[in-house]
Amino acid sequence: MSALFHALVIAAVVALVVVRQFTAQRIGDDKRWWVLPGILLIISARNDGALDPHHEALSALILGAGLVVGLVTGAGWGWTARLWPDPDGSVWTRGTKGTVLVWAGGLTIRAALAGAGVLLGIDQGAAALTMSLAAMLLARSGVLSLRARSLRAPHGGPAGAMPLQSAHAAWEGHA
Known part of the structure; x- marks a missing residue:
């Protein structure tokens, strides 16, 4: 796959993510939160430019550092996002x-890593950036999924809420 294709995929994903992060969005309760990062990882792994x-050792070091930066950034993104339950049980x-921030x-930090690679004469294609982006999205989605699960009650309603039948029985007990 060409570098132009990778650049377009990265730009499209970043644009989508940036626009969506500051608009309220519902967190689904499905288990497919890892699909988009997984697709990005597959695309980037199929490219030999990572x-x-x-300079295999140095490029592997910079790639590894980029993945760590992606994971930490994604986790920080997930922990700094505001989450709230809706009365219908959705988060x-x-x-x-x-x-x-x-x-x-x-x-x-990612730009500094890319700059260090350039200064050291290391040629890392768009695959390295795509892998870092995938790691960031994977960590963010995982943290949000974990946090959202803690806000949901086991029966699907908001955390701390009683099922309708239990609430009705409790009310009848007080009458």
Whole structure:
């Protein structure tokens, strides 16, 4: 796959993610939160440009650091997002000012890693950036899924809520 294709995929995913992070969105209770990051990882793994064949050790080090930055940024993004339960039992999320700071920090560190690669003469294609982006989205989705689960009651309603039948029985007991 061409570098242009990877650049377009990265730009499209980043644009989608940035727009969506500051609008309220419902967190689904399905188990498929890892699908988009998984697809990005598969796309980037199929490309040979993640490691420079002339500087394998250094490019692997920078790739590994980029993956760690992606995971930490994604986890920070997931922990700084605001979550709230809806009366129907669904959980919603939206980014906060803290999310902006996490993003800015992650992008700065990622840019520094790319700059270090350039200064060292390491040729890392778009695959390395795509892998880092996938790690970030994977960590963010995992943290949000974990946090959303703690807000949901076992029966699907909001946490701390009684099922309708139990609430009705409790009310009748007081009458």
